[in-house]
Amino acid sequence: MSAATPRPRVAALALAVGLVLADSSVVILALPDIYRDLDTSIAGVTWVLISFNLVMALAAVPAALLARRVGPARAAAVGLAIFAGAGLACGIADNLSTLILARCVQALGGAAAVTAALELLPASVGSERRATAIWATAGATGAALGPAVGGILTELVSWQSIFLIQVPVALAAAVPILAVAKHEAATGVLRTEVRRTGRPHLAANIALAMVSAAIAAALFLLVLLLIEGWRLTPIGAAVVVTVMPLAAILGSRLSPLVPSARARAAAGAILVSGGLGGLALLPKAEVALTLPPQILVGVGLALVLSALTETALGGRAPQAIHGGWTISARHAGVVIGLLALTPIFTADIAQQRDDAINAGTAVILDSKVNPLIKIDLAQKIEDRLEGETGKVPTLGPAFEPLPSDPGDRADVEQLRDELQEQLNRGATHAFSPSFGLAALLGLLALIPIGLSRRVEL
Amino acid sequence: MNPALRAQVLVGAAIVSALALAGIYLAAGGSSYAPEKSQDPCHHRAWSNPEGLQEIANQFSISALDGAACQLGVTRETLARALATPEARERFSERYGIDDAKLARAIRAGLVRAVDDAEEAGALSPLIAGPLRATVEEIPLDQAIELVQNARSILDSASSFLGPAGELLEEFLP
Numbered sequence: 369m370s371a372a373t374p375r376p377r378v379a380a381l382a383l384a385v386g387l388v389l390a391d392s393s394v395v396i397l398a399l400p401d402i403y404r405d406l407d408t409s410i411a412g413v414t415w416v417l418i419s420f421n422l423v424m425a426l427a428a429v430p431a432a433l434l435a436r437r438v439g440p441a442r443a444a445a446v447g448l449a450i451f452a453g454a455g456l457a458c459g460i461a462d463n464l465s466t467l468i469l470a471r472c473v474q475a476l477g478g479a480a481a482v483t484a485a486l487e488l489l490p491a492s493v494g495s496e497r498r499a500t501a502i503w504a505t506a507g508a509t510g511a512a513l514g515p516a517v518g519g520i521l522t523e524l525v526s527w528q529s530i531f532l533i534q535v536p537v538a539l540a541a542a543v544p545i546l547a548v549a550k551h552e553a554a555t556g557v558l559r560t561e562v563r564r565t566g567r568p569h570l571a572a573n574i575a576l577a578m579v580s581a582a583i584a585a586a587l588f589l590l591v592l593l594l595i596e597g598w599r600l601t602p603i604g605a606a607v608v609v610t611v612m613p614l615a616a617i618l619g620s621r622l623s624p625l626v627p628s629a630r631a632r633a634a635a636g637a638i639l640v641s642g643g644l645g646g647l648a649l650l651p652k653a654e655v656a657l658t659l660p661p662q663i664l665v666g667v668g669l670a671l672v673l674s675a676l677t678e679t680a681l682g683g684r685a686p687q688a689i690h691g692g693w694t695i696s697a698r699h700a701g702v703v704i705g706l707l708a709l710t711p712i713f714t715a716d717i718a719q720q721r722d723d724a725i726n727a728g729t730a731v732i733l734d735s736k737v738n739p740l741i742k743i744d745l746a747q748k749i750e751d752r753l754e755g756e757t758g759k760v761p762t763l764g765p766a767f768e769p770l771p772s773d774p775g776d777r778a779d780v781e782q783l784r785d786e787l788q789e790q791l792n793r794g795a796t797h798a799f800s801p802s803f804g805l806a807a808l809l810g811l812l813a814l815i816p817i818g819l820s821r822r823v824e825l
Numbered sequence: 826m827n828p829a830l831r832a833q834v835l836v837g838a839a840i841v842s843a844l845a846l847a848g849i850y851l852a853a854g855g856s857s858y859a860p861e862k863s864q865d866p867c868h869h870r871a872w873s874n875p876e877g878l879q880e881i882a883n884q885f886s887i888s889a890l891d892g893a894a895c896q897l898g899v900t901r902e903t904l905a906r907a908l909a910t911p912e913a914r915e916r917f918s919e920r921y922g923i924d925d926a927k928l929a930r931a932i933r934a935g936l937v938r939a940v941d942d943a944e945e946a947g948a949l950s951p952l953i954a955g956p957l958r959a960t961v962e963e964i965p966l967d968q969a970i971e972l973v974q975n976a977r978s979i980l981d982s983a984s985s986f987l988g989p990a991g992e993l994l995e996e997f998l999p
Contacts, residue, residue, distance in 0.1 A: 625831060625835075626828070626831045626835050627828045627831075627832075628828060628829075628832040631831075631833075631836055632832075632835065634836050635836045635839035638840055638843050639842065639843060642839070642842060642844070642846055643843075643846070645843065645847045646846040646847060646850055648855075649847060649850040649851055649855030649856060651850050651853035651854045652854075653858075657850075660846055661846065664843065664846060668839070671835075720860065723859070723860040723863075724860040725906075726860070726863045726900055726902040726903065727860040727861040727863070729905055729906055730861065730863060730864075733886075733887055733890070733902065736883060742974075743909070746905060746909040746974075747910050750909040750910055750913045790860045790861065793859055793861075794859070794860045796858055797858060797860065
């Protein structure tokens with residue numbers, strides 16, 4: 369593999385891995401916009417996320433096998449080209465079905481690129497262990513940065529730009545890899561014979577799936593809470609959830625201090641669960657209160673993902689196939705997390721919406737404002753509720769214009785604030801059971817982590 | 826620090842951090858941060874020393890809504906929103922299977938309960954309460970809804986409902 373110098377090749381491979389794995393979470397902050405633009409439901413829009421992760425989970429191991437058959441560089445280059453083409457299709461999709469289909473194709477290309485990259489990296493960096501570390505770090509960084517980047521692009525440009533911007537990036541990453549592919553073809557070295565050592569590490573992969581389910585829920589639910597519940601803009605939510613990747617950087621610095629992968633995995637799973645538990649118990653609808661839980665989740669995910677990936681790949685070959693199993697486990701976990709929690713969450717938000725509206729109506733009924741103002745408010749609120757079924761409504765405009773009489777104006781402003789408080793309570797409470805269940809999933813990962821001592825670690 | 830101890834410290838610190846966060850948020854009311862629950866409309870709601878026509882009107886409306894909601898088996902808040910617009914009323918009728926006749930009966934019953942509550946609270950003289958009760962038991966649905974929404978009108982323009990007794994209204998109101 370002397371067709372390209374190692375440094376750009378390694379950078380291209382890391383970029384490819386980061387780009388593809390960012391895609392599992394990059395649309396999270398765009399979901400509310402997609403939800404509105406394509407006029408769908410919360411359950412429907414979740415499939416923009418689920419479809420990609422589901423196909424990644426199913427395709428990762430076959431893609432790794434294919435990469436070994438046709439040559440990893442060729443597989444990575446073709447995979448990135450497919451990823452870019454499907455990204456373009458996502459960017460111009462004007463309905464949910466097309467978008468979901470394009471996301472599936474994107475995942476197929478992505479699976480080939482990511483698993484092939486793990487096969488190519490050892491030759492480029494000279495060490496299997498270092499290659500694993502670069503691969504795992506690139507993936508974790510991409511997944512952690514994805515939501516923030518997606519949120520910023522959605523706010524500054526549009527949700528479509530998230531996909532369109534991936535096209536040149538994926539093609540740029542493919543160029544140095546293409547040079548290796550040409551070399552592979554010219555020399556006839558399409559596959560590398562390596563020893564096969566062992567079956568997939570079951571305990572580590574199961575734990576990866578469970579922790580990934582919890583982390584996906586943390587990101588997905590937190591973003592929905594911030595945007596749909598507390599009415600933050602996508603860029604505002606992006607800034608808030610940036611705390612998680614920043615904390616992950618801190619967590620990755622802790623990793624080398626503790627050699628025991630099992631201890632890092634256990635501590636990471638506990639921190640992820642603790643953070644999710646904190647999100648389930650938010651005492652008020654305030655952004656600042658989401659920061660300590662996010663710090664725990666961020667530090668925890670860095671510890672647990674790297675420890676479990678390291679365990680799953682350690683001493684095993686071929687790397688691409690075992691890497692494929694970890695990708696498969698992680699994305700299966702994301703799918704399980706989203707599929708299990710979305711129905712609970714959508715049912716809860718419908719219930720809490722009704723409770724919050726009733727509580728807000730009670731505040732208005734019990735207030736001492738002029739009855740004519742109450743009737744007017746009731747009519748406007750009812751009109752807005754009818755236009756915003758199935759979600760937390762925006763009722764602020766129902767209070768406009770404010771009465772000109774200073775006394776009435778103060779009363780109405782107070783009513784508006786009290787109604788908003790009830791809506792905040794409802795939105796926040798609606799997410800609690802789902803965050804709680806996600807925390808439980810993270811804790812359950814301690815079972816395979818604990819068992820892994822006897823199994824193999 | 827040896828590697829085994831580092832591992833124990835890391836796991837211990839993780840447990841302490843997770844428990845501390847949960848404990849702090851619980852102590853700050855994390856488990857009870859939810860919308861306030863609606864009260865049972867069949868449960869009597871005491872009038873809180875109303876003073877002036879507007880306050881009496883407010884409490885009258887609430888009592889009427891409670892009474893009607895109790896009859897219909899819904900919350901008073903749901904009923905209040907249902908009565909806000911004709912379209913809302915239509916949606917409410919469809920959702921709960923309540924026709925206009927049933928709604929009218931319930932609202933009239935609610936208005937009677939409001940008169941009872943007002944009388945019991947000393948906000949309405951028995952001399953006015955009797956004829957007012959008889960009046961609200963007969964009024965048409967649209968007028969009954971109007972009265973629930975703005976009870977002041979029943980007190981302001983009681984003369985139109987009460988005939989000769991209406992002139993006594995201002996005199997007998999506290």
